[in-house]
Every structure is written in C-alpha cells, then in structure tokens.
Amino acid sequence: MxxxxxxxxxxxxxxxxxxxxxxxxxxxxxxxxxxxxxxxxxxxxxxxxxxxxxxxxxxxxxxxxxxxxxxxxxxxxxxxxxxxxxxxxxxxxxxxxxxxxxxxxxxxxxxxxxxxxxxxxxxxxxxxxxxxxxxxxxxxxxxxxxxxxxxxxxxxxxxxxxxxxxxxxxxxxxxxxxxxxxxxxxxxxxxxxxxHENADTQTMSEALREASQHAHYWWLVIGFFVCGFQLAFITVHMPAYLTDQGFNETVAVASLSLIGLFNIFGCLLSGSWSGKYSKKMLLTYIYALRAISIAAFMLLPMTAMNVYVFSIITGLLWLATVPPTSGLVAQMFGLKYMGTLYGIVFLSHQLGSFSGVWLGGYLYDATGSYDVVWWMACIIAMLTAAIHILIDERPVARIRAKLA
Incomplete structure (x- = not known):
C-alpha cells in the first residue's frame, strides 16, 4: 500500500x-x-x-x-x-x-x-x-x-x-x-x-458514460455554470457599474481587491468545512448567500461602505464553490478520472463566464442599466441553491458495491 x-x-x-x-x-x-x-x-x-x-x-x-x-x-x-x-x-x-x-x-x-x-x-x-x-x-x-x-x-x-x-x-x-x-x-x-488507479479497471469511456447517465453530476455542471456567470460578470462589469453609480476608480479598485483578499479566507474555510459537513449543503448555502447578498446590494442605498461590505461577502463566497464541487466529483465517481470529469464541470463554468460577460454588455446596451443582469444573477443563484439540495452525494453504485 x-x-x-x-x-x-x-x-x-x-x-x-x-x-x-x-x-x-x-x-x-x-x-x-x-x-x-x-x-x-x-x-x-x-x-x-x-x-x-x-x-x-x-x-x-x-x-x-x-x-x-x-x-x-x-x-x-x-x-x-x-x-x-x-x-x-x-x-x-x-x-x-x-x-x-x-x-x-x-x-x-x-x-x-x-x-x-x-x-x-x-x-x-x-x-x-x-x-x-x-x-x-x-x-x-x-x-x-x-x-x-x-x-x-x-x-x-x-x-x-x-x-x-x-x-x-x-x-x-x-x-x-x-x-x-x-x-x-x-x-x-x-x-x-x-x-491505487491500477486497481480500478474502469475505462475512460465507461467513466464518461457513467457520469453522463448520472443526473446529479449534471446538476453540478449546471451549478458551476451559474458560478462562472456571476464571477465573470462581477469581475468585468463591476468597475463600470460603480462608475455609473457615481463612484471614482478608487472604490472600484478597493472593491476588487477586497474580493481577492477575502477569497483566500473563503477558500480555506470552504475546504475545511467540506471535510466535515455535507458538500452539497455547503454549496446550497454558498449559492443562497450569493443570492441574498446581491439582492441586498441592489436594494440598500448605494454607499461606499455598502460596496465594501458586499465585496467582502462576495470574496468569501467567490471560489468557495471549488473545494466542495471538485470534492463531490471525487466522492461520487472516484479519483481515477477526476481530471476528466472535473474538466467537464469546469467547461460549464467557463461557458457561464462567457455568458455573464456578454450578457452584461448586451443588456446594458439594450436597457442602459446593469440591473437586469444583477437580478438575473440573483434569481439563478437561488434556483441553483435549490437544485443542490436534491443532489445525491453518495458514491455511485459501482463504488458502493466495492465498499460493501
């Protein structure tokens, strides 16, 4: 061993x-x-x-x-x-x-x-x-x-x-x-x-077929699309949005810096909690908190302090989805083809990123405001939180049979 x-x-x-x-x-x-x-x-x-x-x-x-x-x-x-x-x-x-x-x-x-x-x-x-x-x-x-x-x-x-x-x-x-x-x-x-990998006789084509037929895997894929949508939209359009709200560049720089700084703490906490608690419920809480924080950001007065508080909360939730999502892929399907299966999940994240950046610009040009995209990000985050409640995070039947 x-x-x-x-x-x-x-x-x-x-x-x-x-x-x-x-x-x-x-x-x-x-x-x-x-x-x-x-x-x-x-x-x-x-x-x-x-x-x-x-x-x-x-x-x-x-x-x-x-x-x-x-x-x-x-x-x-x-x-x-x-x-x-x-x-x-x-x-x-x-x-x-x-x-x-x-x-x-x-x-x-x-x-x-x-x-x-x-x-x-x-x-x-x-x-x-x-x-x-x-x-x-x-x-x-x-x-x-x-x-x-x-x-x-x-x-x-x-x-x-x-x-x-x-x-x-x-x-x-x-x-x-x-x-x-x-x-x-x-x-x-x-x-x-x-x-350890040689002990697993599953082929890559069998692993892909197993994952593609597992509905709970696709719910993870959908969730990461939403994650990418939100992160890319905020990264690219937050400075312009704050300028529209009358803030100078200093506030925008501070906002993105706070997101980056508190993301470090968020990742460490998420990684620690993923090893102790249900990963799907942790993802549920993360997406729900994202939805609540966006709604509060849009409804409360637009002050510099509220921008900074939103940035800190967003930073804590920023890449906090990565440890439980990647951990669920390993937990559900094993480690042998984790790179392949997580790669597909991450492709969804990047397609969400592309959509968030593009829709942000398109809808701003169409409506003269980012409000539609902000509320869209809020609603899909709440829906994603609900979807994750339904995920069966147990190992697939193939692995459970080996453990029995």
Missing amino acids: STPVKLVSFTIAFACILLALNFGLRSSMGFFMAPISAEFQYGREVFAFSLALQNLCWGLFQPIAGAFSDRYGTVKTVVIGSLVYAFGLFVTANAEGVFGLHVGAGLLMGMGIAATGFGVVLPAIAKMVSVEKRAFALGLGSAAGSAGQLLVIPVAQSFIASYGWSNALLLMAVSALLMVLLASAFRGAQAEQQV
Whole structure:
C-alpha cells in the first residue's frame, strides 16, 4: 500500500505555488489592455476579444487537459502546459497585429492555463492526500490561486512601468517556465497514485458514460455554470457599474481587491468545512448567500461602505464553490478520472463566464442599466441553491458495491 503525502509537504507547497503562478500571470493580462491598445491603435475591442478567446479556450481545452492528465500523468501535462503558456506570452510580446494577439494571448495562453490550473492540479492534489485531508487540501489549492492574483499583479504592473509592455510579457514568459520545475514535485507522488488507479479497471469511456447517465453530476455542471456567470460578470462589469453609480476608480479598485483578499479566507474555510459537513449543503448555502447578498446590494442605498461590505461577502463566497464541487466529483465517481470529469464541470463554468460577460454588455446596451443582469444573477443563484439540495452525494453504485 502506498502512503499519501503529508498535507504540509514540499509537494503540496509546490502545487500551490504553481497555481499561484497560473492565476497570477493570467490575472495580470488586463493591465496590458491600455498599453497594447494604444501602441497598435486598434481600440480596446481587439485585445479584449483576445482575452475573451483565452477564457473560452481555457474552458474548451480543460476536459482535454484533464483527460490527458488522467491517462499520461500530471507531470507531462503541466510541463507541456507550462511551455505552451510561456510560448503564448512570448507570441503576444512579439505580436505585430491582430492575428498574433489572438493566437498568443487567446489560443495559446488559454491552452496553457487549462493544462496548469485547477482542472489538472486539484485532482492531482486530491490523489496525493488522505481522504480526511482531501477537502482542506483542495481549499488550500484554491486559496493559492487567489493569493497569486494578489501577489503577481503588482509585480506585472511594475514590469510594465519599468520595461514596457513587450519586455514585461517576456519576463512573465520566463516566470511561466518556472512551472516546469514545479511540475517535478508531482513525480514521486504520481508513482504512488498509480498503485491505487491500477486497481480500478474502469475505462475512460465507461467513466464518461457513467457520469453522463448520472443526473446529479449534471446538476453540478449546471451549478458551476451559474458560478462562472456571476464571477465573470462581477469581475468585468463591476468597475463600470460603480462608475455609473457615481463612484471614482478608487472604490472600484478597493472593491476588487477586497474580493481577492477575502477569497483566500473563503477558500480555506470552504475546504475545511467540506471535510466535515455535507458538500452539497455547503454549496446550497454558498449559492443562497450569493443570492441574498446581491439582492441586498441592489436594494440598500448605494454607499461606499455598502460596496465594501458586499465585496467582502462576495470574496468569501467567490471560489468557495471549488473545494466542495471538485470534492463531490471525487466522492461520487472516484479519483481515477477526476481530471476528466472535473474538466467537464469546469467547461460549464467557463461557458457561464462567457455568458455573464456578454450578457452584461448586451443588456446594458439594450436597457442602459446593469440591473437586469444583477437580478438575473440573483434569481439563478437561488434556483441553483435549490437544485443542490436534491443532489445525491453518495458514491455511485459501482463504488458502493466495492465498499460493501
């Protein structure tokens, strides 16, 4: 029998640093919008489309990256993903027109993010730790991504200010290559994982068929679509919404910073509670609280203090869905093909993100207000909370039969 790695170990630490780099580099791309758009004189729509394409490719390639990781291992997946990620930054830095921006910042970075992010690393972490520590480890990994967002963004901004946007992207490409070294941390643990996985004779096609015929899996997929819708809408449109309400940029920056900061605590708490309490009920509470907080935000007077309180609550709930959702996939179907099955769930999240960003802009142009989208986000969150109550979080019959 193999022994799971300790929760406090170099392997887990390197996995968290890897996720911090993955999220931090990606989150910094918005600060290149102004300098790149100014140099090419395209207006902001072109590079904005590159970033939208990045998110879409991230979602589309996530199930593929997860399946590759399940079949060939985390190390190979992260190494290839890191090289593609770095190459995407390199191509963007040397882009001479629209095509280069879309290929570099859009297609290549989207593929690289998919192969080095949550969909690949969290299943690897889940396989490395003991069952009782799994939920907290997933929360720790989720929190690491948010911490990277807070830590890497200031560095990227300083690179732009000191060296210009092109050289800043080249420095970030070198930083992305560090993930190749971090991938080696999975090598020793991967051999131990294989012992357990070889005992499971289920094929990937059988795993996909089993999940596709399991209604409760699809309810998880629907829930993550709603999560992505809300997060992307707030991330992209919150600054403009606050400007419409008469606030200056300082309030918008503080709002998003508070969301990022308190997301760290929310992920850690969610991970801890996922190991102690019902994961489906935790998700029910998270989505219900999101709905209540949005309704209160819309109904209460629009003051700076209320904006900050809403941001803190939103931050606590931001990625708090990740540990229980990924944990439920592992709990229901086992670990062997967790990367593939969680990748499909995450694809739904990204489709929700695309919908939230697009509908936010479309309905604002149509109505002159974001109110319709805010209330839409509120209603679907409440419906999602109700759906999660019905989820059967027990392992599927195949696993229950083995445990009997």
